[in-house]
Amino acid sequence: MINENNNSENLNKFLHKENEIRNVETPDGSIIQVDPLNDYFCTDRPEVKEPKNKVIEKFLNWARAESLWVLGFGTGCGSIEIPPLVTPRFDAYRFGVQMRPTPRQSNVFIISGYLAVKTLKRVIRTYEQMQGPKYVLALGSCTINGGMYWDSYNTINRLDHYIPVDVYVAGCMPRPEALLAGFNKLKERIKDGRAEGANEYAEKFDWYKSNQKKIVKDWNMPDYNW
Amino acid sequence: MDIVIRLLYVFLGLFIVLNWGLLMSAIMRKIGARVAGRYGIPYYQPWIDLIKLYSLRDSITHGVMFYLGPVFRVSGGVGIFLFMPLIFGSSYFSNFSFAGDLVLIMYFQFFGMLGMALGAGEGGHPYSAIGISRGLSQFTTIEVPMTLAVISIAVQYHTLSISEIVAAQQGGIMNWTLFTNPFATAAAMLSLLGAFGHSPFNLVKAPNEIPIGPPTEYHSAFLGVLRTNAAILHVIEAVLFMNLFFGGAGNWFELIIKSFFIYFWSVFVGVVFPRFRIEQSVQWFLKIPLLFGVIAIIIFM
Amino acid sequence: MENYIEDIKLRFDVKDIVSRRDNLSFITCEKEKTIALITHMKNNLGFTHFVLLTAVDWIEDGLFQLTYILNNPNAKIDIAVRTMISRENSEMESAHKLWQQVATYQRELREMFGINFPDSPGVTDNFILEGWDDIPPYRRDFDTKKYAEETYFPRPGRETNDPAEYMKKKLS
Structure with a gap:
């Protein structure tokens, strides 16, 4: 460890x-x-799970891209953009985007805006409980370079130092249309076989963990929460 | 040789029922979406969801019972299927129905529930436990009017075989149990609302309240198995009510139409009424449905 | 408003009485008398609603300024009681016995400013910062920009422009 x-x-x-x-x-x-x-907790490290057969993987990636189950966990101010996304105005269900209430069943984690250190701890736990292949969609400039909170004592600047990010949606805040465009970009990435965030996390596990532990000072949980 | 052909037809029937169940769940979700003013999911979404669930790379487990929960659930669903005559008059699509299959099917309905309770209990999530306790207490009260209705039918037709009950209803719409025994039908159709678990009786999964109840810890292939079973079970429950009260089906087309409308009845109620609390739900089943069931028994005593 | 202030003036040694609006006044009281003053205001003058408790860091004077804002729901007026406490081993009497929710404000002030409130329930629990080991971040000698740059991996390439200078350059 x-x-x-x-x-x-x-x-x-x-x-x-x-x-x-x-x-x-x-x-x-x-x-x-x-x-x-x-x-009570699994102490194993995550493992890299390589895609096996190219043709089959292409088909499975298509299925994964068309069935994106989003975790209903709003981490920042941008979570207010998600209710309009699934209600009649924008209706993301048309595109295979569905909301799930539990991290076990979801594949897409929307980091909606600024992340306080306290929230980051929960985000790490939740991200590790999701079953791979899993994708992260980061909203707003706060997750890219800190946005307007870049010099704050309690919000992170770059999300990709703590968990692997697939798609950034820029803006402060991005509107639901931008979020839908982000979902389409994520679908392209998955279909190309480039969205391997879970494997990247397992490969660079030590680096991610040391970054996480640098700022989560009260690390009172197992190193890997499943 | 005969048993092999029979088995092949059973698998064919299972395949048709599974796909019809998936399509029906998509249609019902689209109906719900249209009521809310949305377009809703595409019609092929349940199949894609299933492929995705079965193809996830990780799947952690919480222990042996965690594996066995979905297995019990699916054996409950397939068990009902095996003993349910689907098409009246077809020796192949009658599956393995026999003289006392009605009792067996009533039992199998509870079997999956109990297996799920054990499996979800091992998942260890508090919401699972709440969902299970709600589900078991609600299902116990659903059983009361439903069993009364079934006993009434058994007394009426002097048989416990579903095939014979269907045979007794042939020869015109006025021979259906719906018209010959309306009180039993009413009691059973009201308890069906609870059995399908749509609003106002969706306390078990209770979205947004105890997200999402017993399967909270289930994921990837486990959830895939549960969803497969749900698709089969919804059609089969509808077919059970079709056989008992609506004259059975002479061909697949009739089965699809009738099972659609029986399932639609619960969705129709579901999009109109908000969710009950558990004590309201239990009391509701023990009032009017129970009264109808008792009247149905008294009439045929 | 006036008669409330007159009543307080009679009984307590208050100074710096500032009237901001018809329904909002600030008064300053010394540290030892503050709790007695707000107790009197709550019990006898009808200021039953506690609005907030906050602090200001006057680093040049070596003082923290605590502000208790109280509201009289019947007369629809606010009076804010200020008090100065020393910045070195800053400590204040707890007011949680008057209103339960004051304990949460005191917990926050202890975490953000390092002001201690002995006897306040749960005052040492984490409020927002979990496991914070630096000086409290709302003290003005805490350099938040430097801390963020050292801790949170700033993305290179961020430029900042003074809006006035930038527009001058742009328009010329």
């Missing part, structure tokens, strides 16, 4: 009560020790 010492030190300092090592009585009366971080 990365930053072994730093990590364990931080773990002790910021650990939540429910994640502390504790003794639990089993139904048959014996006492066992539970270490939630190791027992």
Whole structure:
């Protein structure tokens, strides 16, 4: 694991009560020790999963591109653009874009605008819970270079240092039309087989983790949340 | 040799039912979208979703029961299918129906529910547990008027075989149970609203409230299996009601039309009424549907 | 408005009375008397609604200025009570017993300015910054631009223009 010492030190300092090592009585009366971080979470690193057959992969990529399930997690001011996107005015369902309420079932993560460090921590957890191949659509200039929050003490400047980004939609804020154009760009990328963000994340895992840990100072979760 | 041909026809029937179920779910979602003033998904969206779900590269698991949940669910759905006579008078599309299949099918309806409860419970998400407890308590109350209606029919026709019930309804629209036993039909059609899980009885998945209930932790191929099963189950439940109350089907075209309208009944109610809370839902089933069921029993005692 | 101010003047040693609008006045009180003053305003003068508590960093004077804005819903007027506390080991008496929600404001001030409120419930919990280990970011000696450049990987190529200069160049 990365930053072994730093990590364990931080773990002790910021650990939540429910994640502390504790003794639990089993139904048959014996006492066992539970270490939630190791027992309840998967500690494996992500693996690179290469596409196998070219022809089949092309077909599957077409299916993936036409069925984009978006996680309903608004991270910043841009999440207000998503309700008009799925309601009658713009109706993104026509293009195979559907909203899902849980990270397990979604493939597209819309980072909608500025990311505070507190939110970034949740974003990392959520991104790692999504099942690959997964795509990230970053909205607004805040995710590109910090936008109007470029010199803020608590918002990140470049999203691509923390999670791999497939498509940036520029603007402050981009309107739903721009978001639809971003979805079309993402579809092109997937169909070309270029949207391999999950594999990129697994390849450069150490780099991403060290960047994340540099700013998420109360790192009190496992290094990889599935 | 005979069993092989029978099996081939069973698979053919399953294939048709699956595709009709997927198409029907797309049509119903489009109807819902048009009510909301949208165009909605394309008609082929369910197939693409299925291909995508089966082709995801990652799929983590929470343990053995997590695997078995969708397996139980799909065996519940396919189990109902296997014992359901689809086409009246066709020896091939009667599947494996036998003299007491009605009892078996009533049982299988609960089987998938329980399997899903075990699997989703191992997923460990709190919303799964809420969804399961709601689903089981609601389904238990749905069963009361539905069972009363089925018993009433069994008393009326002196049989527990679906094929014989369908046979008894042949010879004109006035022979349908809808007209010969209207109270049982009413009780069953009201409990069907709950069985299909559309609004106002969509407390189990309850979008935007406990997103999305039991399958919260299910993903990729697991969810693909669940969706496949949902497509089969929706058609088969509609076919069950068609056989019991609406004179069965003499050919595939009749089956498609009738199952569409039976399913449409729940969607029609669903786009009009908002969601109940669980205690309202339970009380609702134990009032008028239960009364209809009891009247239906009393009439044929 | 006037009679409220007169009443406060009678009982407390307040200075710098500024009237901004017909329904908004600022008064300054010394640190030790402030809680007694707002208790009096809440209990006897009808200022039952607590609007906000905020702080200003007067780094040149070595002072923090705390402002409690109180509202009288019946008379529809606001009075803001200011008090100055020293910047070195800044500490203030907690007002959470008057209004529960003050505890949240005090938690925020402790995190953002480093002003301590002993006895305030949950005052040491994280508010927005989780695991912050630098000096509190709203203090004016904290260089937020430098911190952001060192921490958040600024994207090279960002240009800034003074709007006036830029337009002059553009129009000439």
